[in-house]
Amino acid sequence: MTAVPIGETLDVSLTVNGATVSVDIDPRRSLADVIREEIGLTGTHLGCEHGVCGACTILLDGEPARSCLMLAAQAEGTAITTIEGLATNGEMHPVQQAMHEAMSFQCAFCSPGFMMSTIALLDDNPNPSEKEIREELSGNLCRCTGYESIVEGVETAVKIMGPTR
Amino acid sequence: MKNPQFNYHRPGSLSEALALLDEHGDEAKVLAGGQSLLPVMALRLGRPEHLVDIGALAGLSNITAGPQGTTIQALVRHAAAERSTDIATHAPLVSAAMPHVGHRAIRTRGTVCGSIAHADPAAEMPAVCLAVDATMVAESVAGTREIVATDFFEGYLTTALRPNEILTEVRFPAWSATAGGTVVEISRRHGDYALLGLACLLDVTEGLIANAALSFFGAGGTPIRVAEAEQTLIGRPPNDETFAAAAKAVTEHLEPGSDIHASTNYRRHIAGVLTRRGLAEATSKIGVPA
Numbered sequence: 001m002t003a004v005p006i007g008e009t010l011d012v013s014l015t016v017n018g019a020t021v022s023v024d025i026d027p028r029r030s031l032a033d034v035i036r037e038e039i040g041l042t043g044t045h046l047g048c049e050h051g052v053c054g055a056c057t058i059l060l061d062g063e064p065a066r067s068c069l070m071l072a073a074q075a076e077g078t079a080i081t082t083i084e085g086l087a088t089n090g091e092m093h094p095v096q097q098a099m100h101e102a103m104s105f106q107c108a109f110c111s112p113g114f115m116m117s118t119i120a121l122l123d124d125n126p127n128p129s130e131k132e133i134r135e136e137l138s139g140n141l142c143r144c145t146g147y148e149s150i151v152e153g154v155e156t157a158v159k160i161m162g163p164t165r
Numbered sequence: 166m167k168n169p170q171f172n173y174h175r176p177g178s179l180s181e182a183l184a185l186l187d188e189h190g191d192e193a194k195v196l197a198g199g200q201s202l203l204p205v206m207a208l209r210l211g212r213p214e215h216l217v218d219i220g221a222l223a224g225l226s227n228i229t230a231g232p233q234g235t236t237i238q239a240l241v242r243h244a245a246a247e248r249s250t251d252i253a254t255h256a257p258l259v260s261a262a263m264p265h266v267g268h269r270a271i272r273t274r275g276t277v278c279g280s281i282a283h284a285d286p287a288a289e290m291p292a293v294c295l296a297v298d299a300t301m302v303a304e305s306v307a308g309t310r311e312i313v314a315t316d317f318f319e320g321y322l323t324t325a326l327r328p329n330e331i332l333t334e335v336r337f338p339a340w341s342a343t344a345g346g347t348v349v350e351i352s353r354r355h356g357d358y359a360l361l362g363l364a365c366l367l368d369v370t371e372g373l374i375a376n377a378a379l380s381f382f383g384a385g386g387t388p389i390r391v392a393e394a395e396q397t398l399i400g401r402p403p404n405d406e407t408f409a410a411a412a413k414a415v416t417e418h419l420e421p422g423s424d425i426h427a428s429t430n431y432r433r434h435i436a437g438v439l440t441r442r443g444l445a446e447a448t449s450k451i452g453v454p455a
């Protein structure tokens with residue numbers, strides 16, 4: 001049993017982009033805030049902080065999750081991947097490469113969330129139809145593009161990554 | 166919008182969790198997936214003194230499904246229910262609801278039981294529970310009690326659960342081999358809460374409808390079954406004419422509310438449309454797993 005009264009802190013350990021991290025935090029803090037402010041990875045963006053915009057989407061044990069709708073305390077013992085964890089040895093992840101090629105974004109505030117959601121989508125369904133892409137990404141909001149270029153980016157990713165996995 | 170302060174508890178067992186809830190009464194809230202509770206707290210619509218995080222409890226994540234019925238325990242996430250081929254076979258209405266529940270990143274965290282306990286009137290799972298007469302199993306330090314769906318959903322975000330109880334599982338009765346069911350809805354964007362939706366099922370024996378359920382969500386403070394419309398279906402063949410008569414009865418008897426997103430008249434209209442659409446789809450699913 002763990003009990004943390006108001007004003008006291010809790011130790012939370014998790015794996016972030018392959019590295020083990022321990023933080024000592026007020027239990028009310030969201031995983032998103034801890035990723036950004038304690039761990040210093042500011043690529044995970046916060047738009048609405050109540051679950052509707054998708055900007056804060058990360059992968060939690062390989063599955064997409066809203067980091068604003070989790071207490072960091074709930075991530076104890078998990079392994080998360082943020083946008084910073086996608087590139088390897090300075091090489092962009094194929095989804096990043098595709099979104100870059102298709103010029104998917106304008107201001108790019110929404111881009112980390114879209115890319116994490118796209119990775120989760122293609123993991124489950126390597127060759128989605130346009131309708132499936134639109135449905136699956138309906139949980140991510142973009143205020144700039146009108147979405148056409150983002151859908152194109154996903155289609156480009158399918159081309160780069162191949163229709164099977 | 167940052168969370169307000171609270172006393173955080175992470176019990177190591179169900180009995181510890183129940184003892185905490187008993188001690189703190191309505192000052193405490195159960196935290197399951199957090200996909201409804203954390204937004205509620207962020208928006209200061211609720212401000213519990215104590216959060217009892219049951220997310221790490223062992224032995225509460227099982228799905229048991231077979232010809233005798235299906236049981237889904239407290240910590241089964243929507244995503245796990247969505248993927249379960251056993252649920253698709255033995256509780257197909259649950260599978261049919263899943264793709265409509267929020268977005269994928271919500272379903273990986275949110276729980277089926279959390280959705281039932283939260284009882285949002287526009288949520289899919291409460292309507293499914295009402296359509297199939299599911300039983301909710303509530304545990305407290307005093308013991309276990311079973312609550313049938315007709316008694317469980319009391320009003321807007323209000324259920325028969327007491328502050329010291331945990332919904333440990335939901336039980337769905339055996340699914341008839343001659344039944345078909347589906348969930349249809351109109352929402353502004355895929356994954357949004359529905360403006361109005363319908364969980365429906367039909368059981369057809371020897372070409373005639375022997376049993377039917379029409380359970381609407383987004384049409385009032387709780388999910389609502391329209392008995393008058395269900396009655397029109399019994400003993401009739403499952404065809405367009407029968408479905409049109411049921412749709413007419415639905416639009417006559419349903420009194421949905423009005424808000425910024427849709428008027429009462431529009432909601433009543435789509436209730437009729439969804440009745441026809443849902444019943445046709447349910448008929449096509451008889452004998453086919455979801």
Ligand SMILES: Cc1cc2nc3c(=O)[nH]c(=O)nc-3n(C[C@H](O)[C@H](O)[C@H](O)COP(=O)(O)OP(=O)(O)OC[C@H]3O[C@@H](n4cnc5c(N)ncnc54)[C@H](O)[C@@H]3O)c2cc1C
Nearest residue numbers: 051195197198199200201202267275276279280282288332
């Ligand atoms: C953007 C967005 C869109 C969504 N769209 C939909 C949608 O279209 N349809 C839909 O149905 N839902 C939707 N949801 C809500 C989602 O389904 C939630 O996951 C679900 O309603 C609650 O499950 P949870 O496990 O996250 O519960 P929590 O958020 O942890 O808890 C919710 C409430 O239930 C109580 N509770 C939870 N579990 C138990 C238990 N076992 N025993 C007793 N009390 C319990 C809590 O105390 C709290 O009051 C959406 C959420 C978001 C953020």
Ligand code: FES
Nearest residue numbers: 047048049054068
């Ligand atoms: S910031 Fe998390 S969903 Fe908007």
Ligand code: FES
Nearest residue numbers: 106108142143144
């Ligand atoms: S590119 Fe600006 S919000 Fe999407």
